[in-house]
Amino acid sequence: MAEVPSDVLERFAWYAREMSALTVMFHSRVAEHMGLSATDEKCLDLAMRADGALTAGRIAELSGLSTGAVTGVIDRLERAGYVRRVRDPHDRRKVLVEVTRQNAEKFAHLFEDALASVEEVLSGFTPAEIEVLERYNKASIDVFRARVVKG
Incomplete structure (x- = not known):
């Protein structure tokens, strides 16, 4: 692996921080329009980009949140009508989180x-x-x- 000069590292760290700040502000504004917190909106985004329904555990893995925090996120998203909990058709003991499409398109x-x-x-x-x-x-x-x- 090549060594990265300190000035290049500094510039790219600045770019990453600036893009991160802009992304957080953008998603905060989107979340506000949707009546959600920024964390809830990003978890919804993860669920929307997945290939099908997800378990709460998978949302926790993707988001880096604890499973307890994800349970609260799912509760809020479900109350707001963005997701619903459904039984896994292959394992009735598992609960999956499914995005309600009408709200996604809205x-x-x-x-x-x-x-x-x-x-x-x-x-x-x-x-x-x-x-x-x-x-x-x-x-x-x-x-x-x-x-x-x-x-």
Whole structure:
């Protein structure tokens, strides 16, 4: 592995912190429109991006929250009508969390500007540059998840 010069590390740490701050502010605003806390909205986002219903344990793994905290999140999301608890058809002892689609579609417009921003930025890069950016982003997500979220 190559050594990263301190000035490069400092710049990229600043970029990450700035993007993180902007992302938190964006999701706080989305959550407010939805009548949720930022944590509840992000857990809902994780559930919406999953391939099907999730267990509370899986939401805890993905979010880095404790299972107790996730139970509270699910309770609030269920009361607000964003998710529902359903029995696992393969194991009736398990409970799954399923996103209610009508609510997911109701707030899709809140993400249109964010998607347009991504498109605007990516349009300034060549396909080869996009491959490098994608590799960087995937590696950042994997390392950050392993070191910070999973602890």
